[in-house]
Amino acid sequence: MNDKTLNKPSSTTGMSRVDGRLKVTGQAKYAAEFNVKGLTYGVLVCSTITKGSIRSIDSKQAENAPGVLAVISHLNCPKILGYPAEPAKAPIKIFYDDKILYNGHPVTMVIADTFERAQHAASLVKVDYNEEKHITSLKDNLNGAVAPHDDAEYKRGDPNAWATAPVKVEQEYIQPSEVHNPMELHAIVARWDADDKITVWDKTQGVKDTQSNIARIFGIPVENVQVHSKFVGGAFGGALQVWQHEVAAIIGAKVVKRPVKLMLTRADMFTSVGYRPLTWQKIGIGATTDGKLVGINHQAIGQTSTYEDFAEGPADVSRQLYDCPNAYTSNKILSLDVGSPTWMRGPGPATGTFALESAMDELSYLLNIDPIELRLKNYAETDPESGKPFSGKNLKDAYKMGAESIGWHNRQQKPGALTKDGWLLGYGVSGGTFGADREPATVKAIMLADGTLIVQTAVSDIGPGTGTMAVSVAAETMGIPVEKIRFDLGDSALPNAPQQGGSTITSSVGSAVYMACNALKEKFQQLIGNGGADKPDYAQVLKQHNLPKLEVSVDSKAGAEVDKYAMYSWSVHFVTVLVNPLTGVVKLDKVTCVADSGRIISPKTARSQIIGGAIMGIGMALTEETVIDHRYGKVMNASFADYHVPVNADIPQIEALFVNKPDYNINPLGAKGMGEIALIGMAAAVANAVYNATGKRVRELPITPDKLVDWGVVS
Ligand code: MOS
Numbered sequence: 001m002n003d004k005t006l007n008k009p010s011s012t013t014g015m016s017r018v019d020g021r022l023k024v025t026g027q028a029k030y031a032a033e034f035n036v037k038g039l040t041y042g043v044l045v046c047s048t049i050t051k052g053s054i055r056s057i058d059s060k061q062a063e064n065a066p067g068v069l070a071v072i073s074h075l076n077c078p079k080i081l082g083y084p085a086e087p088a089k090a091p092i093k094i095f096y097d098d099k100i101l102y103n104g105h106p107v108t109m110v111i112a113d114t115f116e117r118a119q120h121a122a123s124l125v126k127v128d129y130n131e132e133k134h135i136t137s138l139k140d141n142l143n144g145a146v147a148p149h150d151d152a153e154y155k156r157g158d159p160n161a162w163a164t165a166p167v168k169v170e171q172e173y174i175q176p177s178e179v180h181n182p183m184e185l186h187a188i189v190a191r192w193d194a195d196d197k198i199t200v201w202d203k204t205q206g207v208k209d210t211q212s213n214i215a216r217i218f219g220i221p222v223e224n225v226q227v228h229s230k231f232v233g234g235a236f237g238g239a240l241q242v243w244q245h246e247v248a249a250i251i252g253a254k255v256v257k258r259p260v261k262l263m264l265t266r267a268d269m270f271t272s273v274g275y276r277p278l279t280w281q282k283i284g285i286g287a288t289t290d291g292k293l294v295g296i297n298h299q300a301i302g303q304t305s306t307y308e309d310f311a312e313g314p315a316d317v318s319r320q321l322y323d324c325p326n327a328y329t330s331n332k333i334l335s336l337d338v339g340s341p342t343w344m345r346g347p348g349p350a351t352g353t354f355a356l357e358s359a360m361d362e363l364s365y366l367l368n369i370d371p372i373e374l375r376l377k378n379y380a381e382t383d384p385e386s387g388k389p390f391s392g393k394n395l396k397d398a399y400k401m402g403a404e405s406i407g408w409h410n411r412q413q414k415p416g417a418l419t420k421d422g423w424l425l426g427y428g429v430s431g432g433t434f435g436a437d438r439e440p441a442t443v444k445a446i447m448l449a450d451g452t453l454i455v456q457t458a459v460s461d462i463g464p465g466t467g468t469m470a471v472s473v474a475a476e477t478m479g480i481p482v483e484k485i486r487f488d489l490g491d492s493a494l495p496n497a498p499q500q501g502g503s504t505i506t507s508s509v510g511s512a513v514y515m516a517c518n519a520l521k522e523k524f525q526q527l528i529g530n531g532g533a534d535k536p537d538y539a540q541v542l543k544q545h546n547l548p549k550l551e552v553s554v555d556s557k558a559g560a561e562v563d564k565y566a567m568y569s570w571s572v573h574f575v576t577v578l579v580n581p582l583t584g585v586v587k588l589d590k591v592t593c594v595a596d597s598g599r600i601i602s603p604k605t606a607r608s609q610i611i612g613g614a615i616m617g618i619g620m621a622l623t624e625e626t627v628i629d630h631r632y633g634k635v636m637n638a639s640f641a642d643y644h645v646p647v648n649a650d651i652p653q654i655e656a657l658f659v660n661k662p663d664y665n666i667n668p669l670g671a672k673g674m675g676e677i678a679l680i681g682m683a684a685a686v687a688n689a690v691y692n693a694t695g696k697r698v699r700e701l702p703i704t705p706d707k708l709v710d711w712g713v714v715s
Contacts, residue, residue: 017605029231034189042262043118044268067121083096091241103271103633106245137336155328178620179624186245200214210246217242228492230491249262275339283296287367298315298329313331313348317356320383321356350676354701427576438508440557442554443457452486456489495553507672569598570597573682574591588618588651590655595610599663609675616646621686622686625637
């Protein structure tokens with residue numbers, strides 16, 4: 001991010017991305033592009049069975065193939081100091097024992113002097129297995145679900161009050177498993193600089209977290225691990241943890257005494273690095289005849305692996321989205337012979353709102369009340385779960401803005417009443433919400449003699465525009481042009497920052513940048529003494545005082561406000577869909593997303609963030625589904641040809657609107673997250689619009705044409 005790459009702010013849209021030019025011209029280097037001296041290449045061989053153990057590995061041919069430096073498996077893997085200390089339920093310990101826990105479990109790694117030679121040799125490794133019977137189907141085994149922890153259940157009032165209400169809905173909803181599939185594949189370049197010193201160039205959402213995890217696994221001091229991750233080509237939660245391929249590359253580099261590069265294939269991305277868990281949900285919801293909610297009962301069962309208890313809590317959203325005296329939520333998990341799921345954009349409420357906001361829509365038709373009116377009737381002015389006031393909630397503004405933008409007044413309550421060019425036209429709405437947290441963050445701000453400001457913190461920028469946000473905050477606070485600012489990130493040697501996850505970064509790091517810049521300004525004022533200009537010429541002041549630079553480091557974190565307020569960001573998604581009455585094909589006609597996420601710091605990147613999340617939500621609604629053939633326990637559509645992520649042709653005009661009211665109860669910037677709320681609720685909005693268009697309610701995503709045609713859309 002040098003001066004030449006910066007774009008000027010525009011008064012209407014805000015700054016362009018500080019790293020945009022580097023990215024589109026290919027100058028931004030991603031993990032797999034660091035071709036360090038002496039580099040070698042690792043290729044994984046993964047299990048072709050789903051459950052059992054390795055009987056034998058014949059690697060002779062591979063070892064003798066040209067350019068091969070090592071073939072590593074549990075048979076010859078060096079001792080990994082951190083492994084024995086891991087708890088019983090923990091991420092896969094690669095090359096640790098002969099156990100096969102899922103289809104695609106890494107078994108061996110071939111390292112060679114070129115990628116092609118490694119790939120060829122990997123094809124020569126022969127593995128024999130003792131196969132055991134596997135179970136991979138959630139739907140067939142719901143009875144085996146268990147509570148993952150003590151607060152998996154929540155009760156307010158009477159859990160079954162909904163069932164005695166005059167008007168009620170009771171339905172089941174299925175969210176299939178989805179994969180993150182960012183454009184950049186998971187990749188790492190690992191190098192040992194000494195017996196107890198590691199450097200990695202890695203795809204990660206948190207360099208500090210990756211640093212401490214690598215140190216723990218390999219039993220070396222944290223400061224001896226150096227993690228570089230300056231550019232990340234998307235992650236969506238998929239790079240919040242150290243995965244087994246990262247450990248494999250580091251092991252490999254130790255064995256061959258040379259740096260190792262390991263990049264997953266697109267197929268690996270479907271099995272080895274987490275996914276949104278397939279989840280069954282059941283909702284019972286009851287209301288009075290005039291639409292006041294009496295009770296909600298929301299139960300969820302999500303799949304997990306046999307080796308980790310991953311639970312994302314999809315039912316929790318029913319505790320707090322609406323004002324309702326009686327509520328019961330339960331989040332259970334079911335262990336299957338599959339790889340572990342993990343956090344994926346909007347974890348919990350993305351799945352939970354599909355059920356709750358679909359059920360609310362079903363209720364609105366039973367009551368014959370406009371879906372927005374039903375939501376406003378049950379609007380929570382204070383947090384129904386904690387009883388605390390919200391730090392900021394302007395959801396009513398969001399409903400109003402969105403309804404105007406989509407033309408909600410044209411909607412017909414009766415399904416199937418509208419057509420456009422021979423297609424059925426329907427309107428849908430759904431709300432979204434996600435907790436607004438603020439994590440500890442440290443920022444260093446350095447003013448150099450030439451008037452350049454350097455702002456430093458160890459955050460990653462996986463795509464939302466964190467760098468742009470930070471430079472924007474610094475420019476505004478210091479009163480200097482963006483061209484004079486350099487933001488350093490994505491390096492574990494920098495001051496502490498949280499992982500880029502959970503929509504926390506603008507609130508956490510943005511606030512820390514703001515506070516550091518204010519502290520730096522104060523330091524300048526102390527130098528100048530009384531009567532200094534409000535916006536001094538920083539370079540001039542440094543020159544006058546004969547100083548090469550002036551710097552501050554500021555630690556920041558949430559305070560007492562977390563006990564006082566319930567803190568959330570909010571969104572509303574409005575869509576119109578077109579459904580072909582002959583084929584059941586669903587096309588989005590128009591999309592409007594409204595975010596109530598406090599003050600908008602960087603309008604241009606905020607808009608992109610909302611549009612990206614909306615598109616991901618449309619994929620969730622209409623096309624995305626990981627399919628396992630349970631006879632083999634294998635993912636059958638592990639490619640972009642068979643797993644359909646929306647492309648430009650699938651996406652109409654998307655309006656991204658912002659309430660843009662600061663929430664100063666949460667941090668001094670007044671800004672809250674929007675990464676998750678961009679997606680959360682979108683799937684229900686689409687499903688609700690499909691119902692409005694056709695009178696057909698699809699409760700199992702994705703809404704593929706077969707689900708509409710089978711149910712007799714054809715007129
Ligand atoms: Mo995320 S699931 O906030 O990376």
